[in-house]
Each structure stands twice: as C-alpha cells, then as structure tokens.
Amino acid sequence: MSCQGSNNFYDQEVKIRETMGKVKHKIVVMSGKGGVGKSTLSTNIAYGLALAGKKVGLLDADLHGPNIPLMLGVEGMKLTSLDEPLKLSDNLKVVSLSFYLEKPDDPIIWRGPAKIGAIRQLLGDVNWGEIDYLVVDLPPGTGDEPLTVAQTLGDTDGSVIVTTPQEVSILDSRKSVKFSQMVGMPILGIVENMSGFVCPHCDERIDIFKSGGGERAAEEMEVDLLGKIPMTPEMVQAGDEGKPYIFSRREGVAYSALNSVVEKIIDKVEGGSEDMKNSDGIRIAFPTNNGETVETHFGHCKRFAIYTVKGQEIVNREIVDAPPHQPGLLPRFLGELKANTIITGGMGQRAIDFFKAQDIEVILGATGGIEGNLKEYMGGALYSKGSACSHDHGDHACSH
Numbered sequence: 560m561s562c563q564g565s566n567n568f569y570d571q572e573v574k575i576r577e578t579m580g581k582v583k584h585k586i587v588v589m590s591g592k593g594g595v596g597k598s599t600l601s602t603n604i605a606y607g608l609a610l611a612g613k614k615v616g617l618l619d620a621d622l623h624g625p626n627i628p629l630m631l632g633v634e635g636m637k638l639t640s641l642d643e644p645l646k647l648s649d650n651l652k653v654v655s656l657s658f659y660l661e662k663p664d665d666p667i668i669w670r671g672p673a674k675i676g677a678i679r680q681l682l683g684d685v686n687w688g689e690i691d692y693l694v695v696d697l698p699p700g701t702g703d704e705p706l707t708v709a710q711t712l713g714d715t716d717g718s719v720i721v722t723t724p725q726e727v728s729i730l731d732s733r734k735s736v737k738f739s740q741m742v743g744m745p746i747l748g749i750v751e752n753m754s755g756f757v758c759p760h761c762d763e764r765i766d767i768f769k770s771g772g773g774e775r776a777a778e779e780m781e782v783d784l785l786g787k788i789p790m791t792p793e794m795v796q797a798g799d800e801g802k803p804y805i806f807s808r809r810e811g812v813a814y815s816a817l818n819s820v821v822e823k824i825i826d827k828v829e830g831g832s833e834d835m836k837n838s839d840g841i842r843i844a845f846p847t848n849n850g851e852t853v854e855t856h857f858g859h860c861k862r863f864a865i866y867t868v869k870g871q872e873i874v875n876r877e878i879v880d881a882p883p884h885q886p887g888l889l890p891r892f893l894g895e896l897k898a899n900t901i902i903t904g905g906m907g908q909r910a911i912d913f914f915k916a917q918d919i920e921v922i923l924g925a926t927g928g929i930e931g932n933l934k935e936y937m938g939g940a941l942y943s944k945g946s947a948c949s950h951d952h953g954d955h956a957c958s959h
C-alpha cells in the first residue's frame with residue numbers, strides 16, 4: 560500500500576488536511592469493546608444518510624475486523640489504487656483496508672506504527688471528492704488506533720458510541736465518552752444496540768437481557784441517547800447478505816429505530832449545534848390563545864406563536880394550532896417544529912424534563928404581550944423568572 564501513497568509525514572499531513580477539507584461533516588462510530596454492532600451501525604448510518612440524499616463516504620478503519628465490505632455485499636473486491644473509493648451508488652462510496660489485501664480473510668498482523676501509517680495513508684490519499692458526510696468505523700476500544708484516527712481526522716462533528724443493554728456497558732461507554740472528551744471530539748450520543756428482541760412474526764419487542772444499560776449510561780454521563788436498536792434476526796441476515804437492513808427492510812421496529820438515529824444525527828450535525836442554530840436562526844415558541852399575549856395555561860393553549868430570529872432580527876412569525884393535551888406530546892410537537900426555546904408562564908417539572916429531552920430551553924415567568932417578551936429575550940433581559948411548580952401538572956402550566 561505504502562508504495563503508492565505519500566510517505567513523508569509532513570506531506571501526508573498536508574494531504575490529509577486537503578482531503579478532509581472537502582468533507583463537510585465527519586462522524587466516527589466507536590465502541591468500548593468489540594462485537595456490539597459498531598460496523599452494523601456504521602453501515603446502516605452511512606446508508607441511511609445516503610438515502611436521505613446526502614453524499615456519503617464510509618471508511619472502514621477497523622483494521623482487525625474490516626467486515627464492512629461483507630455487510631455491503633462487496634467482499635473480495637480489489638482496488639489497485641488508493642485514489643478512488645469504491646462507488647456503491649450516486650450517494651455512497653466506501654473504502655476498506657480489505658480492498659487492498661491479497662485475501663480478505665488474511666489476518667492483519669502489523670505492529671502499531673505500521674497500522675497507524677496505513678490509517679494515515681487511507682485518510683490522506685483516498686480521494687472522496689466533495690462529500691457531505693464521512694462516516695468512520697473506528698477500531699473498537701480506546702487504544703492507539705482509534706486515538707490515531709480521531710486525532711488525524713481533525714475537527715469531527717462528533718462520535719456515535721455504540722453499546723449494549725447490559726449493566727457492564729455503562730463502564731464501556733464511560734471509557735468511550737472519556738476518550739471523546741480527551742481528544743476534544745463532541746459526542747453526538749449513545750446507541751443501545753441489541754436492545755431487546757423483536758419477534759420476526761409479530762414485530763413485538765421483548766427484553767431478553769437486562770435492558771437499559773446504554774440508556775442509563777447516557778443519563779449518567781449526560782449525553783444523548785440516539786436510540787435503542789432491538790436485536791433482530793433479520794439484521795444478521797441483512798449483514799450477511801450484504802444488503803444493509805435500513806436499505807432492504809424499510810419497515811418495522813428496528814427500521815424505525817435506525818431511521819430515527821439517522822434523523823437525529825442529521826439534526827444534530829446540521830441544525831442542532833449552537834453555531835448552526837444561530838446561523839440558521841433560532842425558533843422561539845409562545846403558547847397563546849389570541850396570538851398576542853402569552854397564555855399562562857400552557858398545556859391548554861389553543862395555538863403557538865413561533866418566531867424565527869436571526870441575530871437581532873425577527874425573520875418569520877407563524878401561528879400553529881396546538882395538538883390535543885397529552886403528557887409529553889407538546890414538547891415532541893414543538894421539537895418537530897424545530898423550536899429551540901419555549902417562553903411561558905409556568906410549567907410542571909415533568910413537562911420541563913420533557914422539553915429538556917427535546918433540547919428545548921424553557922423560560923418561565925413570562926406574562927403579557929408576546930412581542931414585548933420576545934424583545935426582552937432578544938436583548939438578553941428575559942431569563943427564567945419562575946421555578947417549576949412543586950406539584951405535577953404534566954404539560955399543564957400554572958402560575959400559582
């Protein structure tokens with residue numbers, strides 16, 4: 560491999576920056592240990608992004624078990640030049656070290672520096688062109704190889720940490736979270752894979768192991784849970800047949816869970832960061848009945864006024880009808896409308912927690928005219944004056 564690439568460290572560094580400069584968003588998929596479904600997730604995320612219309616590159620940087628080609632149905636494929644990745648469709652290209660091995664099941668017995676050299680060469684020399692996403696399947700664990708990849712990639716949009724539901728996964732996830740923090744990589748969230756079993760006959764989900772390890776890890780480490788993907792016999796079949804599950808199935812519990820992970824990643828990477836929110840404008844919602852004043856009975860308001868603000872300018876105002884009152888529904892509803900902030904009179908702690916889960920800031924204590932409150936908020940003078948009601952109202956606001 561090395562005879563075709565750049566050998567000089569400095570030249571290679573320049574090349575890596577140049578190649579990575581054409582990639583809009585880089586995400587790495589990692590896990591504290593092997594066998595938890597990291598490559599399955601990398602493949603499905605890359606396919607899901609491509610299906611969503613993004614130009615995607617998938618880099619199999621797991622040198623010990625480069626099994627992504629198998630999952631994509633291109634096992635045994637040989638590439639002679641590092642320049643061009645393998646094109647799977649208009650939107651998806653892939654590179655794996657196994658494309659350059661004599662036999663795909665040759666064990667990789669290189670020592671550390673050689674492996675690191677190979678990874679750097681892949682990162683610098685493969686010409687992905689202008690793409691929206693590079694999804695990198697990292698080697699498992701938190702040792703030298705994942706560290707080299709993470710550091711060499713430069714600024715990444717974040718890591719997706721894959722884990723399993725068992726209690727021990729909290730420890731593994733903690734290591735991956737620390738690793739991401741150490742290399743200054745934002746964490747997009749945790750995916751709990753093999754979470755319960757989905758019956759292939761009735762599509763019902765059954766918890767066969769102790770469940771919720773990934774969920775608890777996310778809570779404990781204050782990172783987002785991107786989703787819980789059930790154990791599905793068809794997932795193994797899809798991987799073995801080289802047709803990623805998200806592409807070949809398109810329905811059922813596991814498909815919806817995978818699809819929602821992809822949507823959350825797009826949302827976080829393209830619209831969820833503070834910078835992105837600010838450049839696209841932020842969306843501020845007010846519960847209201849008449850469109851003019853803030854309705855303190857938030858849970859029973861008839862509509863929402865939603866303002867889009869860019870810098871100090873109000874660029875849009877919409878009035879939308881509120882859905883029926885049900886616990887947790889309004890936060891989800893406003894989350895789907897891409898609200899970043901809700902300004903209202905009062906709210907129960909449970910509702911505040913629902914909003915937090917949607918990454919929506921809650922400002923309490925507002926009364927009177929909506930636009931007056933909005934101007935105060937934009938001027939930095941409106942902050943949460945109220946505290947959560949001590950008694951539970953669900954979504955219902957109260958001013959007592």
Ligand SMILES: Nc1ncnc2c1ncn2[C@@H]1O[C@H](COP(=O)(O)OP(=O)(O)OP(=O)(O)O)[C@@H](O)[C@H]1O
Nearest residue numbers: 593594595596597598599624789790791794795798
């Ligand atoms: N949700 C799931 N349901 C059923 N089987 C799954 C699921 N996720 C992954 N698998 C299966 O588990 C096995 C291991 O998955 P995979 O190779 O993706 O793990 P990995 O973490 O990348 O492993 P390694 O560290 O060895 O590279 C594969 O056979 C895969 O099909």
